[in-house]
Structure formats: structure tokens, C-alpha cells
Amino acid sequence: MLVYSLYFIFLLVVESVTSQHVRIQHMDVDTHHDVVIDTQTPHFSWQLAQEYDSNGYLIKDIKQIAYHIIVTKVINNEVVWNSGYVSSSSSTHIFYKGVPLISDTRYTVTIKYYTTQHQSQWYIAHFRTALFSLTDWAGQWIGSNNINMNQLRTVVTMKLTRIQSATVFISGIGYYQLYIEGQQIDKTRRLDVGWTTYQQRTLYSSYDLTEIFNTTNQLGIGIMLGQGWYNRQQWIIGPGARPDLSEQYGSPRVLMQLNIVYIDGTNQSIVTDSSWLGREGEHRYDSVYMGTTMDLRAVRSCWSCAKFIDPYSLWINASVLPSPVNFTAGGQLSLQTMDPIRIGPDALHIATSGNKGNVDGVQGGSLTDGGILKPISQDEVNGQVFDLGQNFAGWCKLSSLNAPKSTIIQLRYAELRYSRGQNGIDFAGLYYENLANIAVMDTVILNGTGNETFEPLFTYHGFRYLLVNGYDNINKDNIECYNAHSETTLIGNFSSSSDVLNQIQHNILWSQLSNSMSIPTDCPQRNERRGWLGDAGLSIDETLFNFDYVNFYLNFLTMISDNQLPDGSVSDTVPFTVGFSPADPNWGTAYVTITWYLYEHTGDISIIEKYYNGIQAWIDCLTNQHQKTGLAKMYFYWGDWATVDRTANTSLTSSYAYLRDVHTFINMSRLLNHTENVQKYTKLYQELANEFHNVFYNTHLNVYVDGSQAMNILALALPDVVPVSLRTNVLNSLINNIVTTGHFTGGIVSVAPLYPLLSIEGHHDLALKLAQSISYPSYGYMFHNDIQNATTTWELWNTLPQGATASLNHHMFNSIGAWFYRYLAGIELNGLQTITIYPRMSYDADLLSYVKAEVVAIKGSIRVEWSRTSVNTVNLSIVIPTNMDAIVTFDSLIKNGQCVKLMCDNEIIWMRGEMSDEIKLLRDINGVNDLSENKLRSTMSVRVASGEYTFVAYWK
Template identity: 50%
Template sequence: MSGMGYGTLYVNGINVDPSRRLDPGWTTYTQRVLYVSYDITQFLKGHSTNCIGVQLGLGFYTNEQWGGGVPAPAPEVFGPPPRLLLQVNIVLSDYTTMNITSDTTWLGREGAHRKDNMYMGTIYDTRAERYNWSTAGFTDPYSLWLNASLIESPLTSPTGQLTYQSMDPIRISPYALHIATSASRTGYKSMPPGVIGGNVMDGGVFNATPLASQQVPTYDISQNIAGYCTLTITGRKGMTVSSRHAELLNKPGVDGIKYQGLNSANYQIISASDDFIIQGDPHEILTPLFTYHGFRYISVYANYINIESVVCAAIHSETTLIGNFTSSSLILNQIQHNILWSQLSNIMSILTDCSQRQERRGWLGDAALSVDAALFNFDLYGLYVNFLRNIADVQHEDGSIPDTAPYSVGGYVADPSWAHAYPEITWRIYQHYNDTAIVKQHYAGIQAWVDYLTSRAQQSGLANMYFAYGDWETPANYPVTNSSLVSAFSYLSDMMTMPVVAWLKQRWRLLLIILTPLILLPLPIIINNSQGRCGYIVVILSVYWISEAIPLAVTSLLPLILFPMAGVLTAEDVAPHYFNDIIVLFFGSLAFGCAVETVNLHHRIALLVLSWVGTTTKWIMAGMMGTTAFLSMWMNNTASTSIMLPVVLAIVHELDVFSENSLDSQQDNIQTTVNINGAFDSTNTEGADENKTGQIAHTTQNIELVKPETSVVVNTRLKLLCCKRQKVEHSNTYKKQHDELKKGFLLAIAYSSSIGGLSSLVGTAPNIYLKGFVDSEYNGTGFRVNFLNFLLFALPTGILMLVVCWIWLQLCYNKKELFQCHYSAERHKAQIKLKAILTKQYKDLGRPKWSELVVAGIFVLLIVLWITREFSSRTGWSMIFQRKHISDGTVAIFCGILPLILPASNPFNRRHDWKYEPIVKWNDLAHHVSWGALILLGAGLALASAFQKSKLSDSVAQALGFVSHIPRAAAIMIIVVISGFFTEVTSNTSTATIFFPVLNSVATSSGIHPAFLLLPCTLAVSLAFMLPIATPPNSIVFASGALRVIDMIKTGIFNITLSK
């Protein structure tokens, strides 16, 4: 819902969120309009008639906010009437959906709030209230109801956007302020002794105290706040009750003043009063809705009424108090107390300069000076992000910025000290929240502003730089500062901030690329042999891979240059590693994966798996991990990851599609704006699209609308969302959640593939290499490795690790759902609905096509050929050919190129127009395969070769000689940790090749049975979870483009710690 200026939503006579005020926030309406969403499920009546209504207020959308003597509004400011843009998304009992949108069938009328003004207050005629106006069955014979009219969208800018209001809303106390309780961020604990004013711990609600000796009943709330008062009175119908507000009282005896009345001199030309025409009911409650005042004192003007109570509440953007400062100085404590209340009074969806007089605009100068203190005291991330967006919205093409955002008053080219807010706020958000994204988002805008200032400074010079305000409000009896120098200072400050901002955005990469080799240069100088030079190159490559200062594929090509230059390997030795049998296996698996995606087989598999394992993401992930691990036990982990990756991506896509169409999403539809509000009724499912004349409901401001009766049965969840006029910017929150879940699924496949592979003797190359090594070194000694004893050793470990890994991934990427163990009828219905949707979507796929059947057959053939290729050294179909000439890579290439050859349609049909086209075309395959991932894997193999040729592995063996003098368990742990580290920067096969001879020598010399070192090392080298280069599964999922290296490091470090 988007109400312009402000809107309040009612369902069945109930205010959906009574603590929200002045919603949505103020923006530059030609450029951006905010919308909000509500979950109104709990307010609906099942199998009954429901009614929705909206009250609209003027807000800053209209020029009526500016009274006489107030600066004229900017051109962007529109006039009445207020407007409504509303959409209700409904899921019916048969799981079909329908929308109800604001249009010309809605009716409305003028409401009881005859006038509302942010400065002058409200005129509220309670006699015009219709207390059941937003309930079904309401009729009103005493009011004139009119059809709403369509009005052109305010988003006239070519880049205009309807944007979800992601910041916290403005709320009424005691719901507006929260107190942090965590140990690291503890808020205000208690009010220091001697401090005068209201305690923020009291919730911002004040029971006003009557003051004696006043001509007019006057009340004191003990603290200056931004808010309003609720009066409880009893009086005669038609009487007017006026409440006036002020921050100060007159002093009797000064300037001829006889009474201690309100002193409103600092309010200048505004009245700050609320006028109520009362209904005459006993204990009548009077509350203004679309305004607020800055005040401490309130006077109530009325004759012959009984004032029963005056309760005042602060309003401000919802926030959490996270700072806590006290000292032994009463003055400092009082200053801090005043700062807290001043900051709270000036966060009203924008950052205002004051809360009481005719300003209350988004002056940038005030925002720039207060941002650091505000972020130390309060959690205001969303508010400041929105404010930066407001600044960007009013920036001109030449880079200039106005004094206020949204622009309403002041110069359009701001004083440099005022526009300093743009870089200053961006920088402070980075400092307080470590948010580099905000720097990247606004870097271009800040650069444009600094460039504009530079052009002005080059024309005038710093000593004569332009200014508008200079050293604003210089204290009395102080010399006036040269205003041009003040502007120059702000300009130079921006110039100093820009290099730091630029550093955060881009320059750090270049510095890291240059400094890393220079800092590490002493290593090959001190260790002047092939081992030192090899170690030097390995560390450089590791830094580049981890930081991604250079694209990973480019870094992976450096061994082709560095190893020959350093004399570690010849170019002829390095190059073959970039297309050996393992690379061929990887390429063949990716080629077959392309065929699966081309024929949409992965979509069919995804829907089958979703229907089988359940409809919650945690069990879907568990099912996919179990399937991947099982396949990896019998196939290599490269192949199992390649096969499962498109299936997982399809499942994530299905979850995304369901979320977008489900109850918990926000959906956008193009609609036009309506200048009013309305209500709808719902009774049955027949005639849901028919417009009928029926009963009415209204909103209260200017004109009120009603939606003619529409028949609907609502017994499932229903959400109210807003629609759009032009380009819509989706909520970043939902996108972030989906991206995080996608990361979790991709890592789940990589990890489960590695874990499953280590559970079987044929699952990974290190496992097979272990058997060959033991057979060679210990033939006839009784120490042997076969399929059964390895399975008994590794399978329980693999199952345990798979379960723990699943839990860890849930905690990282799906924490909320992990702990939803209790039965929920609502969630159960949603799961049944998802099953029905998935079943329908699977049926919509139709019968499998010829190409799907062919690829499915190749899939079965691939698995059978891999499993049966070599059962032992003497059995398997590969024995038909020359021994050891057939590898898993041969099988992968064979099945990978079959879709490039076999026809996409049935060649045996009798159609005369049949023509030959392969299932997969080479150009499609070329675009599908991640060549960078292939290069990455080749670089790992080249590194392993360098380890061996440079004798760096011998140095490692010598360093491990101390294990003979420590407990066996500690020795095993050290070996596992070291081998695990090496496999992060080389392939697991290469690490096993390097470490097995070393560990065998260590075991022999130390009197340790080799199984105690070889078996843990075999498992450890297959459990590399942190870097893309570490294992082929890591490389494959990283090639999807959804993961960063830092994502793999943060998630994988726990798994590595556990496995070690």
C-alpha cells in the first residue's frame, strides 16, 4: 500500500498497526514513492464478509503543508487530493489466487479529519466519524460518497521508482524505541543522578502534570519531545477544544508579561495547535492522526468541559538505543541526555533540522554534523541508507546537490558544508556497519559532487569559494569567519574522504597485487633454492586466490609463467597439467550437465525430488545432500557434483518461483494511482470478478472511497501489497534471503559430494591411491586395504559428518526454519498447497520428449560405466581393452559427446520434414562450460607437480620428524591439519601423492603403524571446504557464479575444524 502523503490501513474495523504513524516516508515524489506491506491474516474472518479501508492524510505530498509566510514549496511538491495505490493479494480456499486493486469502482468521502497540517496541526470534527466505517455491512445515509478518479502517476521522472520502504517506520511511543541488551551493544541503562528531563527508559509516554496559576489549563510533560497529546474530556456536542503546544513558558514580570503562559516565539509563524469539534460523548478521546509537534508544554482552550487526562507520546522512526555514556560530570550527562532526545525528535523517515517550527526539512548540514553521534547512540542503518537514496534522487546531472533532501527549500546548489553530508554519511555508515556495499552504491554520486566542487574551486580559487551560509549561527561577540574558507574546508574534507572511499571500492586490489610479491620477496632470497622459490610462488598465488584481487582464472594461469621463470618447472612440465585426464573428466561431466539442462531433464528431476523429500527447505537440502553423497560413493565427486548441480539450481529456482507467488512474497503489478481509498467485501467464490453495487466503507481525509461488493471466501493467508506505476525496485531483503539460500544449497552439494566420496574406496582418487600405495609397500604383510574394511572405517564417519554439515549449513543459511519443529496447521496447509502446485507443474511438463529420454538413458549409462569400469585389478569391463588405457575421463568424454552427436528428435518417425539436429549444439556447450574453472583445476595440478619436483615435500617430511616424540593422538591431529591445509591450495590427489610417502617414512621411523597416519590423511585431503581450487566439487559450484571465495571460507572453516 502506498498512501500519498500518508495512509492508515483498517481491516474489519481494526487498525492493522496502530503504532505506525506518518507512513510511508517522505521522498521526492517525482523520482521515488515508497510503499509498505502488511500481513492482515489475523484480522480476517474465515467464511465471512471482510472489509478493508484506508484513511489518507496530506503529508508532505501537498503544498497545503506550507502556510502563510512559510517558504514556497519546491516544484516537486504536489497539491491535494491525497492518493492511494493499493493491492490485496488473496489465496482462495482452492489455492487459486486473485487480486483486488484500488480503481474507480472504489467509493470515498470526506472524513472527520477536516484538515491536517504538519505545522499548523489538525482540525478534527469527531461528529463526522463513522465508527464502523471499515466493517462489512456498514451503511451511511448521511454522507456523500463519490467514485474515485484516476490521476496520473507522480513518478514523472524517466527513472521514477516505486520502492519498498525497507527502513523501520515511524511509530508512536512506547513502540518506537527499543533498548539493546546484548553484551557488546548495551543501551542506556539508567538516568544519571541530577539530570533533568524525561527518562528514555520510560518508553516515551508522559502523563502531563497541570501547572498552577494559569489562566488557561496548562500542562508540563517535563521533557521536550516530538509527538502529540491525547485528551480525554467530557463536554457538550459541537464545542471546540483547542490544544496549543510550546517548548517554553513566559516569565511573569518580564516585558510587561503578567502570566506564565506559553511562549511560542521560537515557533515563528506556525501555530502548532490541534482543534477538535467534539461529539459530546462522556470520556471522549481526542487524538490527532497526521501531524506532530515539538513541545514540552500544552494548553487546552475550551469552556465548560471537564479535562480528565492529558497523555502525550513521542513519535519518531523506530530504532534501538545501543549507546551508553555517563560520566562524573553532571553537565556532560545533561548534554548527553539532551542529545538523545534531540536525535529522537528529528528522525521522521528523514533527518530533520528541528521538530517545532516551520522547518522540519531534510537539511543536509544538520545531518552531516550529527551522523557520527547518532550512529553511536542508535541503530539507524535503514534510516541513513534511505536518506542517502533521497540525496541521490535530487542530484543533478552535473553532480550538484541541493541543501535539502527531499528538496523543498534552500538552494539547489547546496553550500559545500551542507552537501558534505553525502560523502560524510556514506563514510560513517561504512565505519559503523562495515558496509562496503553502500560505498560502491554511492561512489559515482559522491565523485560527481566532488568533481562539481572542483570545477567551481578552479574557477574561483579556495579563498573565494562560493558559499550560502558559511559558519552558520556564529556565537555572539565572536568574529565572523570568512565563509569562503568554511566552504573550502568542507571541499577539502570531501577531497580527503574520496581517496579512502575509492580505496574501499577498487584501489586496494592494485595495491595488494603489487605489495604481495614485494613483501614476500625475502623468502626466495633467504631460501635460495627451488624449494624457497616454489614456496614463494605458492604463497603469492594463495593470496591472489583468497582475495580475488585478480580474477581466479587469470591467477590460475600464472603458474605457466612463474614456475618456468623461477626455474622450478619447465614450460613443457607445467602445460600438460592444464589438460590431463582429470581435466578431461571435469570437462566431460560439464558437457553432460549441459545436455541435462538443454533438454530440461533437471527440471523434471527437481520436481520429482521436491515432491519426494517434502516442501520445507531444510528437508529438501537434506534430501539433496543424501542423494549427492550416495552418488559420490560410487562415482567420482566431480561427476556427482556436475550431475546434481543443475538439479539443485532448478530446485532453488522452484523455491524462488513459489516464494514469489506464495503468501510470504511481495508481488508487483502495473496499476494506476487512485486519489482515494476504499473497502471491499467478500462472501463467496462465485462471481469473484463481477462488480456489484453493495455496502460501503470509507476513509477519512478529503474524499472517502468504498469498493463495491466483491464475493470471495478467504480461509487461508492473505497479504496486502502495493502495486507499481513505472519501474519497481524490489526489496533487497527478499533478494538477499534467496541469494543466501542459494549459496547454502550450492555448498551443500560440494560438501556432501566430498563427504560421500571419502566413504567408499572408489569414491575419490586419494582413496584409490591409498589402496595402490598400501598394496605396493605392504604386499604380504597383513596390512591391506579392501572395499569392505575401508567401508567399515569410512562410512560411519561420513554419515556423521554429513549430518553435522547439514546442521551447520542450516545455521548459516536457513536458521529460522531449522528450529520450526512444532506442528503448525497453517504451515501444514502451505506445504499441502506447495505439493499440489509441484504436482501440477510436473503434469504441465507433459510426457518426456525423445531428447529427454535419450539424455536420461545416457545418464544411466554413465553411472553404470563408471561403477563397473573396474571392480578390482582384474575385473571390470575396462579389462576388455588394454589395461589402464580406459579411465573415468574416457567414460565422461564418451557420454559427454553423445548429446553432441545424437539427434534431438526421433529419427524413426515417418514425418517427411524431419531433419537432423543434435541434442546439444557446440556453440551452446561452449557458452555453458566454465573454462575458468578448468584452468583453475589445472593450476592446482601444476602446483602439486611443483611441490614434488622442487623437493618441497621432502622439507615438509623433515619438519614432521618431531611427531615421534609426542603422543600418537596429537601426532595424528598435526598430520591431519597440515595435510588439510595443503589440500586447500592443491588438489586432493596431489596432496595424497605428496604426503603418503612422507607419512610412510615418518611412521616407519617413529614406530607408528602406518594406518594411524595414512587413513586420517586420506580422509583429510578429501575434506577441503574453503577454497575453489581445493577440490573439483568446490570448483564446479564456484563456477556457478553465485559464490564468492569469502563465502566458502566462512562456511568451510567450521567443517574443516570439525573434520580435523
């Protein structure tokens, strides 16, 4: 009877499993309730469910052997693709192979997978398509060049029958908000649509309004417009800009099309045209940089309602305006496939299993608290000053405002505040010097009706401190501030025994989100906020460990491609506003780097396929530059930016980026089996490697160039550049320089390979000491100084000395975050094939005694936790997702030591014998095999299948 009961329980467990976290075009249907795609051949991914036996233990080595996918058109239940039973272990990026999908149509995808033990239940997900062709659009761009027409409205009268679907497609630029019958659609969605080079590609969004339009047969539609980036005031053209990008941008405008399908099969479309009415609303002025002005005396209640009548304001017919897209030059109107900028709980989904709230010892706001910050303190200093306790990007809302009509209240924002007596300053107030030439001020004029609310629209600020002037009755309870950023999911979690590393991780997360505003910007507080490629390329690996920003960066790659010239050159920024073209090689490398890391983190080889030709053209552009000057005079503009001594800018820096791009492109070519390019660029790399050494090696000093840290780091980081016979001397020179100096002296380019280089080359202890330093210059100094303890990453090592104008919220130094995951936790994703778990260990156990990390990859959650229980013993617990394998490597705990015993799940699986050093497992442990030893590195490795394992390794 007991056996039967256990069998019955097992059947219940097996029959209840289903696909988890199904993705359509990288969108997780669990966090995207309305999936819209812009391709006729989408791809699908899913996770296999973790399964537990009757005793509650995780079942190991679950492998998929087949799948079955069915795609159905909702309107008539027509099956448009039935894959049938497909023998395959692949559960990611399975491309649709049915009849071409149709524009503006709703579908379901049904997925089942099979393992050696069982088959899953069917999983059903829904998605719909965008407008695939320009001919599918019927509306016109409307607005006004004569007045500030930022409110537009119309009334829709529908048939007296139930509708089957109502779908709106809308693009409002600079920004827009959509209202139906007085209610904003998707209230958490802000600063939409994303910033692009509008002539080349303007984005549009789509909403499913079926439920709303089934309530009545007459509805009012309203659209509010903001200047956004479609404004000459905020459009600065840099040197060398393309002539076709320098045209004037203008007044806000909107294109909208509402498609209604009735249950009787008939259709109706409502579009923007000159019949719409518009006016200047209460939103008098807006600027991304300068802030907003709102006059609440001009508010008209329910102005987007069908029965609205305005006895005061003049509403006039909208004008038909030109499209921002230059279609004759190949411009496109495209669906915004990346997630929008949001505020509140909808902005950040949490996929990780741990660290809800801050780790003990970490200062600043908690990312997992819903995205709304309240002041932690209030002072009366030339107004009311509020400290939010965290530097971030967004804005503040004031409520319960009770003052006479026409009262003017102003809000100002800053990252830093003065303290009386500090640096010789005899007053206390906000620090505006690092705002450059922008005002950063939101202004509201009250209507005097009592209990009024003010929230600025179509702008954002980078700040920690808020100053309220003109209203002394404000208090902390009347203020809430919104952390705004492109919507994403927190998929990474890292913590350790080091308070310094934990604070760095906190600062990385906040600075990354603060600079994810439809494009990866550089900083959120001053007149900058550009899509600098250098910043984006340096932080991409860290970002993808922490956040699900795949579509965000795919959009950025498309923008780089849009801006690429026929000669292959890309620009320093996209949209190309400042900088140069061709870009500094360490900026242009983002095209290559982002593409590569997106593949490594997702296993989606189609990403490489899509941008491969453009990347090749960029590398060929660099080759043409090289042929003019050689590596000795390879061009650069920014070099190793933000160095400690501001001196490490040489052609070696740009040559480093060039060689690294060629080497990465060779790896891409191997993946795509482009053998001719493998041979061609391998030969090129070998020639460049020889030239690099011959040109930059200083035979008198036996170092590269001047022997500075940056020069030696970059040379050593390139494969096969430093001759084997010289490598030890160059490495020792670097180590001696760091030890003698006591700190790192380079900038954003050289710090990225520094920590991995030290960990790989046997100097992991030194890497940990540098990473945990709190003296100037270091990451730790940013939050251990006399002026302000940072809660985000600084722009410079020395941002804070008196008179500094740099940002306190940058992400270009965030590259160290990837080292946390790849080397401290030891998680290498490798395109999600066989992953590697290889945590590096210090010889000094006190440097770091504990690490816990998790990465929720497309195939499932990867978890690593290790602790040093003694000088010669480490405990390592891991979880490998279903349908995956991993190579687990144990690093040496003792210099020149040997592993003497391995245990797994409380069983001894190997011991070093007195008479024999045979490397062979002593007993079979489910899921563990292929034991091996690397004597050169003194490491031990095993291969494990999916499941949960606890190892103990002993060394002497």
C-alpha cells in the same frame, strides 16, 4: 564423576548456542517481526553467541571459522540457495548467491556457524519480498480533486476456502492509515509513508494480513488519508530548484493491492479503483505545520466494516488520479525499507544493558519509559497549561471528555512558557515567537456522547508545554502525549562522573529522536522541519553510536542521490524545498560523511560501492567550482553557521569541507581498490593542501585568516595542511585564544572537530573544561540559565534571550556526542575490523573520574568502563564481542609520565624494570598479546581477543 559432570555441563552450553540478532538487510529480526526486502540479493548478518564455561566465566577468543546458510521458499519448501560449508570468519553482510528471489514471496533463511570448538544450532528467520517490478502492480491511484475525500472503503468477498497468505502493498500520500473491519492495522505506525521527492520516488509499505483474512470470507477495508507533505501549502521551492520539482502537488491519494493466495494454489487480488467509495470523514483538516481539526459529530462507527450502512453521510465513488511518480523521467515506486514513524513502546527498542531510566542528576523524561509522557504539573493560565517535563516531538491525546455537543476544544503547543515578572513580562503564558508564521493548533468539536477521546492525526508538534482552551474540566490524568519518531533501537549508552556531560547526553538523545521523522529534520516546532544536509552530516556519527538508524540514513542517501543533477551537484535540503544547489560545501558534505560513517559503524562496504559514483560526481562538481574561483573565493552560503559572534563565515570554511571530502574519497577508493582514483585524488588533495595554506595562512599573525578559533580549528583538523614547522605555533594560538576568551566562539562546523582536535593534540584537559562549562556560551548553559533548563539541544548558543525565534530542539550541535564515545570512552569501530579502545585521560583527575559506555554493534555489545582510583592509576574494564579483536591503548595519566605497571584480571602482565625497559608480557594471559609502547605519546597498548578483561595501569 566430577570431571564427567563438568564435561556434560560444557556440552549443554555448547550445543545450546545459536546465532544472535540475525539481520537481513540491516533489519534485526528480533525487533522486526515482519521483514520485507526489496532486493533479489539480500545480505545476512549474525552475532556469535557469548559462551560461558562451567564456572560461569565468559569464554575468550571465540572465532568463527565457517558458516552454512540455506534459503528456502516457504510455499513449496524449495531450497533456492544452499551455501554449503563455507570456510570464513565473516559473520556480517554475507550476500545471497542463489536463484533470483521472486516478487511477493515468502522465504526462510537458516544459519549455522562453526568455531574451532563447536558448531551452533540452526537459526531460522523469516522474510518476504516486495513487488520488484511496476508490472507487478495492478491497482490505480484513487482519491478526489473535488472534495476532501479522506475516508475510502470497499468490501472483499473471498472464496470459501482457507488462505495461505494475504499480503497488502499500499502507498497513501501525504499520509494514510489502514483499517480492516473497524480495526486499525499497526496502531503504533503513524505519519506513513515517509516524505520524499514524490515525482522521483514514492514509497509504499506492506503488511502481512494472513491471520486477519483467515477469520471470515467477507471483510471491509478502509483507508484514511491525510495531506502530509503532498500539499502545496507545505511545499516551498527554494532558489535554484530544479524546474521538474516545482510542479504542483495536490489532493491526497492512495494506491493499494491486496494479494491473496489460497491453499488450493489459486490467487485473488483486490486493488484500488473507481469502485471504492469515499467521503470526507470527521477529520476535517490536517496540516503538518498548522495542526488538525476534527469534528466528532461526523464519526461513523465501524465505517470500514463489511456490514456498515451509513444512513446520514453521502459516500461517492472515488476518482482515478494520476500517479505522483514521474516514471518517464525515471521516477520509482519503492518499498519503504527504513522503519516507519511510530509512537509508544514499539517506537524505541532497548538493546543496551544499562541506564534504564535517567542517570542520577539528569533532568527530563526517560527515553526508556515507553514513549508516553504524562504532565508533571498543571496551571490555570488563560486556559489549562500542562508541563510535560521534556521537550520532544509528537502530540497529545485527551480522554474522558464530557461536554455538550458542538463544544470546541483547542490544543496549542510550545517549547517555552513565560513566567510572570521574568524579563519584564507581566503575564504568564506560552511562548509562540519561535513558531514563525504557523498556528500549531489542534481543534476538536465534541459530539456530546460523553467520555469522548481526541487524538490529532497526520500532524506533529515540537513542544514541552500544552495549552488546553475551551474545556476547564481537563486534568493531568486525562492527558497522555506521544513521543513520535522513526522507529529505532537504542544501541548506545554513555554516562560519567560529570552531571553536565550526562545532561548533554540526555539532551542529544532526545533532540536526535525529535528530528528523526523519516528524514533527519532540523527542528520539529516551526515552519521548517526540512531535510537539511548540514544538520544530518554533523550529527551522523553521534547518531550511529546511539541508535540503530542504518536503514534510516540509507534512505536519506538515496534521496540525496535522487536529487543529484547531471553536473554532480546536490542540494542543501532533500527533498529540495529551501536552500541552494549546488549545496554549500559544508551541507553537501553529508553525502560523503553519512556514507563513510555508515561504513565505519557497520563494516558494510557495499554502502560505499552503491554511492561511490555519486560521491565522486559531487567532488568533481566542487572541483569545477574551485577551478572558477580558487580556494580564496570558494563559494559558500551558510558557512560556520550559528557562531557565537556570527562572523566566522569565510571561504576557508567551505574549502575545509571540500578538502575533507577529497580526503575521505581517497580512503573510500582504497577500500574499493580503485587505484587510479587513489592516485588522481591524492594528487588533487596535495595540490589543494598547498593552496589552502598559501591562501589562508596569515604570515603577519602566524595564524589562519584572522586567527579566530574557527579558522585555526578547521585548518588544524585537515591532514597535512598546516606545515609541521608551523603547527605548534598555530595550535598554541588556538589554545591561547580559548583560554583567554574562556569559551568557544565558533559554530556548528568548527565545533565538530574542536573536541577531537584538543584530545589528540595533548589538550584533553581543556576539552573537558569546555565541555563541562555551564556559562554562556556552552552546552551546559543550555540547562544552566535563568529562563529554562533545556532537555534537548538548542539551535543557537543563545537561543533564549528575549525575542529569540530559534528552536530549543535541534541536532546540528550534537556532534559532541561522538566525542563522548570516541575519546571519553575511547571506542573506535573502524568498519568493525579490529576495533580500538583508547579512552583519553586528563592530567587533572578531578575533571573526569569515571566513564561507562556501551555500543551494541552488529557483531555484539562493546563495553568500556574506567575509573581513576588515584592521580596515577586507572582501572579499565572492557567487553569485546565474539569474533572480534581490539587494540586497547592506555593513555598517559601524568604529563611527560611513563607507565610503570600493567595488570590484567588481577595478574601483573608487565612492569618497567630498573635495568631494562623491554616491552614484553611477563606471563601469558588468555586473549592478551602484542604489548607495545608509543614513547612519543607516552601510551601503552595491548591486543586482546573477544572476552571480558579488567586492566589496571599505573603511571609515574
